[in-house]
Amino acid sequence: MNKKDLIKYFGERKLVEMIIEKSERFQTKYFDKKSLKSHIGDDSGVIAIGNKYLVISSDMLIEKHHFLKEMTYYQRGFKAVTVNLSDIAGMGAHPIGILISLAIPKNLHINEFNNLIDGILEACSFYNTPLIGGDTNEGDELIISGTGIGTSDDENILMQYGFKNKDLIAISGEIGLSAVGFEILNKCLEKRLIENGISSEFIKKSISKILSPVAKVEEAITLKKSKMVTSATDITDGLSTELHQINNSSVKRRKDKLGFIIHEDKIPNIDIIKKIAILLNKDYIDLIFNFGEDFELLFTIDSNKINEFKEYFKDNKYYIIGEVNQSNKIQLLLTNGKIKKINLKGYEHFK
Amino acid sequence: MNKKDLIKYFGERKLVEMIIEKSERFQTKYFDKKSLKSHIGDDSGVIAIGNKYLVISSDMLIEKHHFLKEMTYYQRGFKAVTVNLSDIAGMGAHPIGILISLAIPKNLHINEFNNLIDGILEACSFYNTPLIGGDTNEGDELIISGTGIGTSDDENILMQYGFKNKDLIAISGEIGLSAVGFEILNKCLEKRLIENGISSEFIKKSISKILSPVAKVEEAITLKKSKMVTSATDITDGLSTELHQINNSSVKRRKDKLGFIIHEDKIPNIDIIKKIAILLNKDYIDLIFNFGEDFELLFTIDSNKINEFKEYFKDNKYYIIGEVNQSNKIQLLLTNGKIKKINLKGYEHFK
Numbered sequence: 001m002n003k004k005d006l007i008k009y010f011g012e013r014k015l016v017e018m019i020i021e022k023s024e025r026f027q028t029k030y031f032d033k034k035s036l037k038s039h040i041g042d043d044s045g046v047i048a049i050g051n052k053y054l055v056i057s058s059d060m061l062i063e064k065h066h067f068l069k070e071m072t073y074y075q076r077g078f079k080a081v082t083v084n085l086s087d088i089a090g091m092g093a094h095p096i097g098i099l100i101s102l103a104i105p106k107n108l109h110i111n112e113f114n115n116l117i118d119g120i121l122e123a124c125s126f127y128n129t130p131l132i133g134g135d136t137n138e139g140d141e142l143i144i145s146g147t148g149i150g151t152s153d154d155e156n157i158l159m160q161y162g163f164k165n166k167d168l169i170a171i172s173g174e175i176g177l178s179a180v181g182f183e184i185l186n187k188c189l190e191k192r193l194i195e196n197g198i199s200s201e202f203i204k205k206s207i208s209k210i211l212s213p214v215a216k217v218e219e220a221i222t223l224k225k226s227k228m229v230t231s232a233t234d235i236t237d238g239l240s241t242e243l244h245q246i247n248n249s250s251v252k253r254r255k256d257k258l259g260f261i262i263h264e265d266k267i268p269n270i271d272i273i274k275k276i277a278i279l280l281n282k283d284y285i286d287l288i289f290n291f292g293e294d295f296e297l298l299f300t301i302d303s304n305k306i307n308e309f310k311e312y313f314k315d316n317k318y319y320i321i322g323e324v325n326q327s328n329k330i331q332l333l334l335t336n337g338k339i340k341k342i343n344l345k346g347y348e349h350f351k
Numbered sequence: 352m353n354k355k356d357l358i359k360y361f362g363e364r365k366l367v368e369m370i371i372e373k374s375e376r377f378q379t380k381y382f383d384k385k386s387l388k389s390h391i392g393d394d395s396g397v398i399a400i401g402n403k404y405l406v407i408s409s410d411m412l413i414e415k416h417h418f419l420k421e422m423t424y425y426q427r428g429f430k431a432v433t434v435n436l437s438d439i440a441g442m443g444a445h446p447i448g449i450l451i452s453l454a455i456p457k458n459l460h461i462n463e464f465n466n467l468i469d470g471i472l473e474a475c476s477f478y479n480t481p482l483i484g485g486d487t488n489e490g491d492e493l494i495i496s497g498t499g500i501g502t503s504d505d506e507n508i509l510m511q512y513g514f515k516n517k518d519l520i521a522i523s524g525e526i527g528l529s530a531v532g533f534e535i536l537n538k539c540l541e542k543r544l545i546e547n548g549i550s551s552e553f554i555k556k557s558i559s560k561i562l563s564p565v566a567k568v569e570e571a572i573t574l575k576k577s578k579m580v581t582s583a584t585d586i587t588d589g590l591s592t593e594l595h596q597i598n599n600s601s602v603k604r605r606k607d608k609l610g611f612i613i614h615e616d617k618i619p620n621i622d623i624i625k626k627i628a629i630l631l632n633k634d635y636i637d638l639i640f641n642f643g644e645d646f647e648l649l650f651t652i653d654s655n656k657i658n659e660f661k662e663y664f665k666d667n668k669y670y671i672i673g674e675v676n677q678s679n680k681i682q683l684l685l686t687n688g689k690i691k692k693i694n695l696k697g698y699e700h701f702k
Binding site: 005018019022042058059064065096097099101107108114118124130131135137143145151349 | 469
């Protein structure tokens, strides 16, 4: 056997591409395309049911890769619901239910099990979404596999494609904080950061973002209603991965080559994160673009409607960080006026 | 720490009960019950969407517990789709899509990965149901977590409860074959069974049932249309577990105490399975009632409509094996005229 034939040498993105390619060959054979509104690579599946649209997505969280050891079982349960609802929020759908399947190590303490279930149910309560089923199994490691179910009353679902030249690029909240929170916990850096002038408030916010992330479900529904948003997705794998993903999604459908330019000075907390990056001996670009776990929304706004949008969305937090152009690249306009290319480098399994 | 507090001392059924009980306390707080038509313990979740009903269920398959080592990766992928569609078939729903999330060991060979995906997609094709999404992750062991999505045009969904005294109990095909197939493969018994007069055809059928099970999706849709079926479920965890489960589901809703009596002489292949049980030094009751993995439908028929039903369902295989009574027990009428109580003993994780 050639060792290079093991899947660890392929990487998650390549494997997913293989699945998508195979599935496209199969789907054409038998599937009534009129009711399926999504492509297998989209954030969620979209199917017409009667006069409504079902928006549905699955996400699996694995102990070793998705849960910091500092996370309580309550936080793990809550996060699993957040992650699954974030995917359907990325499309502006209204959540109507969630399914959770569990693989649980047999030596888990019953109190930890109870905390896990409480976290799941409190999150369901927080997002006003019932737990409608699932499955419980014995496994070697804790795995929480969920399915978020949402609906839309109309066909105007927020998709990854749809943006056009000159549209403005926005995010629903601060990014890079999860990355900072992870580093603080992982390397016990709290004291050192405080000594170097980072506020304990910023540190707390970063730790809370990595341990207790929240999906922007209501904000996404409000964005969808606006009809001024031309595309959207949730930021799970890092802004870099998501920008590449929405560009690919667009290229696949539109054939014209668009690109994005992000203005460094418009990224919230850029100076603090740069400072922290130096203290951590890390590239700040990695913290902001490549770590992920932000669970914020990334969306594009029709530039002709920006004033109207600002008035409409004024009660919500958001940051306009760049615009769509025709560069066919993801670029970062640095504060020194130079332009840096942002390569695809977000989190990937099997790498 | 008290060792008895580890979840392995509780058993899957107790843990699921705990989840259901907690979730009931939470759900009442916030959930609009008008659209949710199911209870968390049902085969699938049922939600009204516009003028249709969504039927949705998740099932997780774990390498060590659900896949025999003799199974090819193609068979594992196919089985994952079967298991998930079997749950929505249990309600007579029309499948419209499936989501598959994977945890894959990093040392899996790319050909095995390809075979796994082919199995999933061929099953989708077989059941005429598109793969609409999922997730791919690195895990310590192979885990396939799926969500089957179906719809019903009307509220007449096949539920676990609904049967009444004197209804007839039926199954959609042979049971106990998966158990026999498992034993044959596990203990390399093929030669010995043939020497003892078991036909190679029966052996082949049993092996095929454990390696390549098929869900009775079309049969379930036909049953639902009949309006003569008073309850149904799919047999995943063994006939004993499913009979106890539908009785509990009924007791919870109806308060009256019903029971079931199964006639041993009406169980297909009973003589062959008894003979094999002796050769295996096993209890034939365990093979038929307690192993599971049958993926047949268990359903009850209004006894006043039995002639009409026989005419309606004549093109399909099925066996009437007993009837509903008021015993409040699950009983087996043996061929010698004696009655044996069937205890809850089906497959359970953490036991």
